[in-house]
Amino acid sequence: MTHFLLPIRLSGLCRRNVLSIPFLLFSLTFHAFAQDDFKPKLGLIDRASLEMTAYPGDSTADAVYLYDYGKVTFSYDNLKGLLMTTNIWVRVKLLKESALDRASVAIPHYMGSSYKEQEWIEDLKGYTYNLDNNQIVRTELEKKAIRREKTSDTQTTVKFNLPNAKKGSIIEYSYSLVSPMNVRHEPDMWAFQGSVPRKWSEYNITIPGFLDYKMTMGGYLTLDIHKQEPENVSVGHSTYDGPGIAYRFVIKDVPAFVNEPYITTASDYVSKINFELASITIPGEMKKNFSQTWDNVERTLDEATWFGGELRKSGFLKDIRDEIAAKTTDPTERMNLAYKHIQDRMKWDGYSGLFSGSGIKKAYDNRKGNACDINLMLTVLLRELDLECNPFLLSTRSHGYLHQEIPMIESFNYVVAHVKVGEKTYFLDASESYAKPGMLPERALNGFGRLIPKKGAGKFLEIIPADSQSKLEMITATISPEDGTMKGSYSISYGGYEALDWRSEFAAGAENAVQDALKKEVPEWKIQNVSIKNKTEDLKGTVNVSCNFEAEDENASPGVLYFNPIMAGRWTKNPFKSKERIYPVDLGTGISASFIGNFTLPEGYALEEMPKAEIVVLPDKGGKFSYQVRQVGNVIQVNTMIQVSRTRFLPEEYPDLKEFFERVVQKHAQQLVIKKKNI
């Protein structure tokens, strides 16, 4: 029997890229209503906000930003050069006690050794407003309550606590962070959305003509105000003064951002605006391009000492190159040997990034480096071995989706190696000790990446993992209905990402860790003869753990035995709990989980009742669940399989996905009834 949950959808395509459109296209839908504008005065509060006890938009929010404002401007200083000033101004209503810590503020900023490399905070003002005996009382932040703490060698933090903040108060503060452009050359990302709702979130930036920033919007909310006006910008130096553009963006009534499971990273979903410096054109000087097209990005990378420069170093790899070259001429074998060498030699320091840390030679000598170090040296080594190998740039899941339509170096934060042998291609990431050749760790499975060839233009390639989270469990057992005991063998085979996870956890650990973990899974079983096959010998193969076991069934009574045949690999909970979903589901990898059981009954017993077989499929060949119980002679055969091959699902597909696992849980809970034959 087959259930089709829903007719096949017409638009099964992943639409995530639609959500973030280059900035200029975005503006077409905006409408600004002057009468709706909100321009409060610092230090002045309205009574209605003080009287509010709950935010109508979200009645249980513990705080709401009544006003959330940022403004970026540029100026010139004779001593420090170009300066970028970020003015921040927030006004927060504290609705619950748990929001009181918002009245404690820390503003870290960069503190280099020379005065030209130091950021500073100025014009810091703070107020707390309360309604005391129906009177508005304003308490100002005293200058002496502001502390400056040296947090580390390169960071100082300005800290202050707003006085008299209590449930019902409104706190307000404003300050400017001034950054020399040689410390920070682009504005921080502005998020319109955060953990509590915002009534008014506004961002302004006035960009002088000599600066070119690439701006990108992301998120699920639309702008309420978007203005873009030419303005004559005076930065205080005749060379730089001239026409520029003033931007203003406002989103009203912004809901709190609520994290959902199975997303890449919150910043992919939050409404925000991002900046990247594209170029500086100082009149009378050469235009300095940072990056603007993918061609530019690639050229910048190629010219950078920390990337392209590193790819041209190879001397230190000569010994190992010769060693591998002497062993074989077969390109695939060479690739495997080189990959294994770097995998074994190098310890990943846990950092991603697009920069080689202290250079690949040093990293090689130190046997430790970031992922860029490790994979660039792998690329170099493979090139030295005459393989077609190129760096492949991507954005990790925690770094967010890569937007192909927006050329920016900052889009990337990770490098792996891409190898072509004949018609076959492989992605290699040697920072992951137990990944087989061609398998990228989960963090790198994030849509598209860009291949940067030695010569010619780069291109985008989709990362489609060939492997899934795959696990096959098998039980062969004999049942003794008299006392309800079961005796037999249990085996688990871990493949794909399950194998990678297993090896990362157990391969280097103590012998008995596997046994302990197994015992934890099935504490009531008596387990013996645990054996592990292929711990790490062949990373392409599965890890196999097997054991003998003895278990007791609780629901045995003389003459009748109720028994759930999914003795292992049972899904007891639906991973999708919420009824609705706002954001797309991103599973990262596919799922393949199976269980096969063979249970032998003694003479004189028969299966009285068994669950019906079921097959459930997800639309667009997204996945399939099957469940079947059969009796062959005196053997009960059980077979169940969950396969989810698609990794991304739109919010409107969420009910199907939830229902799919609902059926799994339902089927996996069903029981057999075994009865003694009446003779």
Next chain:
Amino acid sequence: MQKLKISVRHVIAVCLLFPLGVSGQSDFNVDKINPVLIKDANAVVRVDELVWEIKSQSEAIQKTRTVVTILNESGEEKHGALYVRYDKFTKISDISGILYDAAGKQVKKLRNSDIEDYGYGSGGDDISDARVKHASFGKKSYAYPYTIEYVYETRKRNMMMYPWWTPVSDEKSAVELSTYKIKAPAGFKFRFKEYNNAPAMVKSTDADGSDLYQWTLKDYAVRKSDDFYPLPQEDRVPHMIVAPSEFEVQDYKGNFNTWADFGKFYHTLNAGRDVLPASILAEIKNVVKTAKSDREKAELIYKWMQSRSRYVSIQLGIGGWQTIDATTVANTGYGDCKALTNFTLAALRSVGIQGYTALIAAGKDEQIKPDFPSNQFNHAIACALVDKDTLWLECTSQTTKPDFMGSFTGGRYALLVTSDGGRLVRTQDYKSGQNVRNSHAIVKLGETGDGVVDVQVLYTGLQHESRASVINSGSKEEQKKWLLNHINLPSLDLQRFELTQGQDPSVTEKLTLNVRNCATKTGTRLFVKPSLLSRPFELPSVSERSSDFYLPVSDYNFTDLDTVSYEVPASYKLETTLPAFQIASAFGSYELKTTYENNKLICARKVVMNGGRYGSKDFAAWVDFLKKIRKADRAQVVFVENKL
């Protein structure tokens, strides 16, 4: 030749580093380690030398040298870096380090660039003048095993605290040699006490006539750890605590010979800081004007304080022991625990209610050693005396009810700071009978096993804490999410929920759930679980142990009373016998009763647990108890379709 050069350099290094003649081994070849120490270890502490050189009541020098052989990554995480905390009373005079390879050959010396300096407090609500130096060789990866040596010296001018000695600082690190030496002027008095079989002291006289006290621990192999239910560290690990008799800090003199002395010093340090401005005094008068009893007054003042103050961590000045004065707290509306306590007590005093600051070790299952007067506290609360009774007030929370201590400060010793000194008192215990979950569920079962479930649950005592904090901090969406993760069902649809707080204190939870697989349907049968929605119990993976075990009272002192009443469709009839269980043990009891009448299946489950310390020989009984409970909880009632 090469070899000789190295060893010469080595000797020079040692001489430079230990001019005071801290003894010890200097060959750190890994082969020299007794194989017994390597077994199951992530690291072997080769030498751990701590010298506390008391110069006077107001000054001491602390010298530390540690040499650790790191065997794997976990060992590196634990011992790879050195952290030295300092503040205006602690000056670091020297930090140095050497890295040796497996053969004991020096590979690298610590450079200034390997030492970083950080502020101690992180957020805006964490203000501290303490700082941390962090040293490590972490820029490079070294092949295991290798050995790291760190040496540093600090000069201390805050003599309220002496360093304690915990020779086995990590369960997975073996110790070859650990020593603690205290050098003091002849006849200088201080106090110490060893715990959990820490080695005894050997006293001698130094060349300059000073008293030398020394403790030495040798060849301590890694013990097989019992992962489940470990005893609290202070009851398990050998250690020694040391504290001053007479001491000076800044312009204050004191002694810690008795708890009374300890209290006296705290009192002196904070005397005269409880003056409130006139406007606040008038406000307080107004707050209590309708109150009829002292208790009522105290509760009103507490509520008033909660509504106008918030907690900010402030660790400034003398070890963070001197409170901000009450007037400042009145004006700013914030303070740390001692400042808010001081402010609250000042407010109580202004209406004639006496009360004391109580110093306490706060946190789940924290305890102090009552037999050794010394600073073992991390928190301060107020203890008001009303109508000849105590009223405990947690002043850093805006939502805690008066006199509720819970798992944070309940069931332990506290030091009451009185004007004539101090005395230890026990705070209130939370026994099983006080920490109750009382639930009633009505389940309407459909033909296919679907159910509509209406539940009402009352939580009190320790059991109400987590839900109270969800109410106090979460938005509706977050509360819902929390509940979805804490309702013990395979899948459900939460139709409606309501969480309300009572005065006792308590929380009432009302839920309406649609549950698809409330009972499992297979063919003509319906399988029903009597223990629907009950708390599950985990079984440890081992059933024997060699050491005592501890069931934390904050988790294990509880009573669960769960009643589920199923309305079974009339088309079904009962097939099985009705389960009934009664299990008694030293750890508590379990009872499950089921009745079936007029298509109504009523299941009542009662679990009482008693936390605490139990002997290793009782462990098998504990596992057996859990097994029996789990078995009882898995029981099911089977119904089969009526075939007419």
